Amino acid sequence: MASPEIDALTQALSRLPGLGPRSARRAVLHLIKRRETALAPLLRALAAVEERLATCGICGNVDTTDPCAICTDPRRDARSLCVVEEVADLWALDRARLFPGRFHVLGGRLSALEGVRPEDLAIDALLRRIEAGGVDEVVLAMNATLEGQTTAHYLAERIERFPVRVTQLAHGLPVGGELDYLDEGTLAQALRARRPVA
Amino acid sequence: MASPEIDALTQALSRLPGLGPRSARRAVLHLIKRRETALAPLLRALAAVEERLATCGICGNVDTTDPCAICTDPRRDARSLCVVEEVADLWALDRARLFPGRFHVLGGRLSALEGVRPEDLAIDALLRRIEAGGVDEVVLAMNATLEGQTTAHYLAERIERFPVRVTQLAHGLPVGGELDYLDEGTLAQALRARRPVA
Numbered sequence: 238m239a240s241p242e243i244d245a246l247t248q249a250l251s252r253l254p255g256l257g258p259r260s261a262r263r264a265v266l267h268l269i270k271r272r273e274t275a276l277a278p279l280l281r282a283l284a285a286v287e288e289r290l291a292t293c294g295i296c297g298n299v300d301t302t303d304p305c306a307i308c309t310d311p312r313r314d315a316r317s318l319c320v321v322e323e324v325a326d327l328w329a330l331d332r333a334r335l336f337p338g339r340f341h342v343l344g345g346r347l348s349a350l351e352g353v354r355p356e357d358l359a360i361d362a363l364l365r366r367i368e369a370g371g372v373d374e375v376v377l378a379m380n381a382t383l384e385g386q387t388t389a390h391y392l393a394e395r396i397e398r399f400p401v402r403v404t405q406l407a408h409g410l411p412v413g414g415e416l417d418y419l420d421e422g423t424l425a426q427a428l429r430a431r432r433p434v435a
Numbered sequence: 436m437a438s439p440e441i442d443a444l445t446q447a448l449s450r451l452p453g454l455g456p457r458s459a460r461r462a463v464l465h466l467i468k469r470r471e472t473a474l475a476p477l478l479r480a481l482a483a484v485e486e487r488l489a490t491c492g493i494c495g496n497v498d499t500t501d502p503c504a505i506c507t508d509p510r511r512d513a514r515s516l517c518v519v520e521e522v523a524d525l526w527a528l529d530r531a532r533l534f535p536g537r538f539h540v541l542g543g544r545l546s547a548l549e550g551v552r553p554e555d556l557a558i559d560a561l562l563r564r565i566e567a568g569g570v571d572e573v574v575l576a577m578n579a580t581l582e583g584q585t586t587a588h589y590l591a592e593r594i595e596r597f598p599v600r601v602t603q604l605a606h607g608l609p610v611g612g613e614l615d616y617l618d619e620g621t622l623a624q625a626l627r628a629r630r631p632v633a
């Protein structure tokens with residue numbers, strides 16, 4: 238396109254997951270044909286998020302407040318702590334209101350291949366939360382991948398010394414499946430059938 | 436999600452063509468994990484477009500200047516005028532630099548079903564451009580749909596009284612095909628083989 242501004246917008250949109258160059262162009266056309274009903278609301282929403290974006294100092298969730306809305310929600314059961322690899326996994330579990338407790342985001346999974354070691358993840362912060370007390374159960378909700386399960390076993394060993402029940406998602410998860418891609422029914426079943434780590 | 440700002444952004448994105456609720460959530464996560472490299476650039480690009488968006492008073496293109504960059508480009512052949520239904524079609528033809536002339540956007544196509552009459556489209560403006568002189572050829576680049584072809588025939592009759600050559604895209608276009616969805620090869624061939632309206 239001729240206009241550098243429209244070009245820049247098309248390029249910025251085409252870098253979003255799920256939008257290639259073609260669909261980005263269609264999205265731009267959609268936006269500029271609907272300046273008041275589509276472009277302006279999207280701009281306002283983006284600006285509001287950009288202005289207030291924060292990583293929760295307690296759980297690692299990304300939200301517009303710190304602590305995040307989950308950590309400050311009094312209706313949630315603080316005695317139950319669900320540990321996930323990524324913020325996307327927290328959102329996947331929270332989306333369907335599947336888990337009534339709180340969360341802890343590791344920020345990844347142990348990986349010899351990628352050189353990710355325990356100190357690269359928010360594991361010490363997790364142990365401090367458990368040590369501070371008030372937690373009865375830690376649910377390890379790692380992906381059903383080799384690295385996810387390695388991470389879960391490592392965490393189970395580290396948590397062993399605390400008087401908490403450690404469970405993990407039931408292995409109804411498809412092998413190699415990643416939480417964020419699963420439908421809510423599968424997630425719900427895996428959560429219901431969660432069992433103590435052997 | 437808990438945060439109303441993040442919710443609003445997810446909803447605004449999910450209304451874009453090609454992005455459902457699920458991919459909108461992934462796009463939001465992508466953006467908030469990359470505040471500096473993805474969120475901020477998208478915000479800047481959107482703001483720049485929103486601030487400067489304009490419909491070209493000459494051809495009906497949407498751009499960040501009025502007249503648009505195409506109408507003011509001295510390298511384009513003003514004697515050749517390509518008439519399209521929608522801005523998306525103009526972009527499709529301009530994208531691959533297929534047409535070296537200028538454009539005219541009708542803003543739709545005649546439709547008995549939808550009650551779109553000649554006076555609802557930018558047809559008078561087109562006739563005024565032709566009447567003003569300097570145009571040798573008018574290329575009717577309507578969609579290969581029943582309504583598109585009805586519109587082309589109607590336009591050909593209206594333009595008949597002017598001393599210009601009226602052509603239309605060759606019917607290499609697949610039946611029912613819409614310009615904006617075709618690959619550039621098909622578009623290029625149809626344009627090369629354009630022929631006088633019978």
Ligand SMILES: [Zn+2]
Pocket residue numbers: 293294295296297298304305306307308
């Ligand atoms: Zn939190």
Ligand SMILES: [Zn+2]
Pocket residue numbers: 491492493494495496502503504505506
């Ligand atoms: Zn123009």
